[in-house]
Amino acid sequence: MAAAPLLHAAADLRQKTSLYVGDLHPEVTEMDLRTVFCSVCPFFTLRLCRCAFTGKSLCYGYVNFYSHMQASEALRKLNHMYLKGKSMRLMWCQRDPFARKSGIGNLFVKNLDSSIDSARLESMFCKFGTILSCKVAEEHGKSKGFGFVQFDSEYSALAARSALHDTMLEGKKLYVSKFIKKSERTAPTLSEESNFTNLYVKNLADNITEDTLQNMFAVFGKVCNVVIMKDHEGTSRGFGFVNFDSPEGAKKAVDALNGSLLGSRTLFVGRAQKKAERIKILQHADKDIFNNHIEKLKLSNVYVKNLDVRIDDNKLREIFSACGKIVSAKVMRYDNGVSRKFGFVCFSSPEEAKKALNTLNGIMFGRKSLYVAIARCRRDRHPEQGKYFAARQSQSLYPSNCNVIAPPIGPPYYNLPTFHPPISFRQHPISYQNFGANMGVQCPLGVENYQQQFYSYFPLGQTHQQLRTPLPSSDNRIL
Secondary structure (H helix, E strand, O other), X not given: OOHHHHHHHHHHHHHOOEEEEEOOOOOOOHHHHHHHXXXXXXXXXXXXXXXXXXXXXXXXXXXXXXXXXXXXXXXXXXXXXXXXXXXXXXXXXXXXXXXXXXXXXXXXXXXXXXXXXXXXXXXXXXXXXXXXXXXEEEEOOEEEEXXXXXXXXXXXXXXXXXXXXXXXXXXXXXXXXXOOOHHHOOOOOXXXXXXXXXXXXXXXXXXXXXXXXXXXXXXXXXXXXXXXXXXXXXXXXXXXXXXXXXXXXXXXHHHHHOOOEEOOEEOEEEEOOOHHHHHHHHHHHOHHHHHHHHHHHHHHEEEEEOOOOOOOHHHHHHXXXXXXXXXXXXXXXXXXXXXXXXXXXXXOOHHHHHHHHHHHOOOEEOOEEOEEEEOOOHHHHHHHHXXXXXXXXXXXXXXXXXXXXXXXXXXOOEXXXXXXXXXXXXXXXXXXXXXXXXXXXXXXXXXXXXXXXXXEXXXXXXXXXXXXXXXXXXXXXXX
């Protein structure tokens, strides 16, 4: 029963006829791949995957062969072959992504010498089982000192890890462990923080070499590995790493060399941390400083509107320069370059912004009165704008010369235009007193425009009855 899965896997392997080709140079084309694979054996189809929008190569593709034997021959001869200066990585095409994403049989290897490439790494691990994928991470064509090896079974990966972990290769001690996804990695425990062996060193001068660091740190214990990080041109980036054989030597080096002078620069020596750990520490340490800085910037930024269309950034800076040091001045414009008649001026301190507010708000510049206020983000403006427009809407329901008394439960209001008989009238004082009394509206005597609309309130239950009410008596008719 136990041998059934192995037989099934072997049978499935013999049926595969497609290869995945990855880690390609961005300039590799379909013709380049066709030339390379045709030199080994004939194939059925070849496809280089490209971006659907830009058409640029995604640096991987697929090759389908007529038989499993032809695919195996191409895998054996072309895997890790250099094409346009970059090593190709070939593996069997796996339509089911579970094997790739599960991490089964996947190993992480570090402390690799720069001379170790993917082909040599695979030759070291292949004696422990069938390797699905093997890769040494590179940057600008140079090894980053670590890589990955994935076996077809967890048993083979465990055998390789037990045999090769802590072994010496090219004068460096290998570190082999089970690969853990970034999402599953946890923060270092207290024991890991106290028993560190890898040190981070920065503020290095350009002329400092790895041999100089080796001699400097070897005083405190056995050093396994020293590396200075460099850019693609081979120039030092000013920092590096030193890996000790024991935690005691690493602690002594931190206590003795952190803050010491190397040439004209002050060294920083500390425990090497992962990027996620460093970001978390920096965010926690600088949170208050960051918040205070953001709050200061908010209070130093001034909003200006009612600008003349001829005012540009330089003119805006000139207007506000008398109030203090200006960090930036910007007039907002449409896509066609026409001014939107407002802008922003950022001062170096909130006091200068307050001075500009008190000095320039309301002054006439050209034919317009400038409006100056402290700039506020949209989410802070919206609540106050909502209250302002709600108040304006409630005030505009009735004319300013009418006093309408609304009941506790508001029936509907009707906006009825005044009826105008098709006869001429003379301008006489018009009395709405009795008419308004019937409607619940009180209006003073005065000469009115006959085209003005009359806003009236009718209780819902009495609307039709009042509309059928006969005209008032003759002594109150319109003359």
